[in-house]
Amino acid sequence: MSSFVIEGGQKLHGEITPQGAKNEALQVICATLLTDQKVTIKNIPDILDVNNLILLLRDMGVKVSKEGQGIYSFQADALNFDYLESEDFSIRCSKLRGSVMLIGPMLARFGMARISKPGGDKIGRRRLDTHFMGFQKLGAKFSFNDKDDQFNISADKLKGSYMLLDEASVTGTANIIMAAVIADGKTTIYNAACEPYIQQLCRMLNSMGAKISGIGSNLLVIEGVKKLHGCNHTILPDMIEVGSFIGMAAMTNSQITIKNVSLENLGIIPESFRRLGINLKLNGDDIIVPEMAHYEIESFLGGAIMTIADAPWPGLSPDLLSVMLVVATQAKGSVLIHQKMFESRLFFVDNLIDMGAQIILCDPHRAVVIGHDRKVNLRGKTMSSPDIRAGIALLIAALSAKGKSRINNIDQIDRGYQNIEQRLNMLGANISRVR
16 A cells, blocks of 8 residues: 655646546547457556556457557457456456446447446445446346346347437446447437547547447437447547646646647636636647636626536536635635535545635535635645545645645555656655655
8 A cells, every 4th residue: 555745835837748538548448349450549548447457458368569658559359258257357347447348348249248346436326227228228138146246248139229318427328339339220329428538439439430420419329330440549638637737736826837638628627727716828739827826716696606516528527526626725715516426525525624624515415615815724634545536636735735744545546647746746746655
């Protein structure tokens, strides 16, 4: 088990480039199972969740080759089906949330999939109903074994269907898309998630020979094809890391430049930080976060308190609410943070309150933050990272705090952020990793 020790109060300066998008990487790596030909993917982030998925595919029999920094090729031409029945496969799937997206490709290409109930962040219930309702619409049957938490899914041949998803689940949409691309006939998915990561998955599949239309909307039409071929694909920059760096600069009163952010795929993120008073500047495809001694939270028309809430794309990603909550602790003014999706994601605010933040946790989904306007510094503290996004939020708080902080259980942060302490130390932070 590793920890970060952070000496707070250091100003950051310089340039930083975001890693490849974690959520997209998990989807497109699973999609390589849909063909027996070579698929090359660039800009893969070097993080625990992605590395564990790559190792899992390798043990499943996929030929994996690292061809450069962040560049891997995959060829799934001879899977080891005996391994898919092993206890080791079940255990590893249970520890990796992204493993659930193996089901769609396996079901489509081989007519069967077996997987453990997936793990991941401890942020509340993350149901899989949308995935399995979609598979059933395509003609699959599934069963769940309570004793070993195993899902068994099978289908003689998937057939296209119309479906209205009960929620715009990102992983659910990705899974159903991958199952439908080589099903017989036409599949129509209404209320589909349309995040840039889903758009990227669809574009990659189309480059492999799939026929997907409506990309970027919540109505996808997929004409099934008999077979897919190989392709080359490049992953987008990680929008959550971009938002995290904006938050770090604001909290530490620093000026940094975030390079090559793919601005067109950030959606409402820059504007959401502007509502907290962060005066972002754009330079081509770069974001400059200026040094700001003070930043003031906007109010709604009529003076009502600002509410920042997550929503399906093009709304604000729930993965950024933890960061925005921390940023608000040193702003001027008050804001209501409303985390609608996960009922346990705001519980980390107890750590911030102990550090001196003024936060009222109304219920598992809502917290009111009363900003200090930098008149009171947060205090260093020993704490533990409960999940990826809370972990980075606590790291941001520690960077701005007076004194020394220690964050335990940083494997959670490593699951989503690549070499984060090295990259931030190059900007002037003082972070050491201890074991």
